[in-house]
Amino acid sequence: MIVAIAVAGYMLMERFNIVDALYMTVITLSTVGLMEVAELSPGGRIFTIVVILTGVSTLGYAAASFVEYLVGGHLVARGSAVAPSPTPPTSPRRPADVAFPG
Incomplete structure (x- = not known):
């Protein structure tokens, strides 16, 4: 979408043909x-500055989204999905809560 807007901008503002506008973009x-x-x-120079800032910001x-995806544990490792580790219980179990055989 950025490319299409930038090409159209160069064509309208600088009167470039489509090839020159695409090249500039x-x-x-x-x-x-x-x-x-x-x-x-x-x-045209101001428009170019806006195109550069938009492109760098998008990149x-x-x-950042890719790194968040990697760090968030959404990768597939060795054929199985790696799930985030479950959160530990908020309080330890008391011995009376544990059933013993016998």
Whole structure:
């Protein structure tokens, strides 16, 4: 969705054709920063800043979600799901609560 919005933005603001707009979007979002297609207007520069910040923020959010997924115990290990360990009881069992054979 970010790519589509950025391509449309470059096409509308800078009058780029679709290939040039896509190229600008890819080099901006990937933070490669290769040669620009053409000199950007001040509005185009601000738009580029917004595209960069949006892309970096989205990548950061995705990375944080992935780490949370890993740490949360949602991985599949050796063919079986690893479940989070159950919480211990709040109070220890008293000897009278334990049934002994006999």
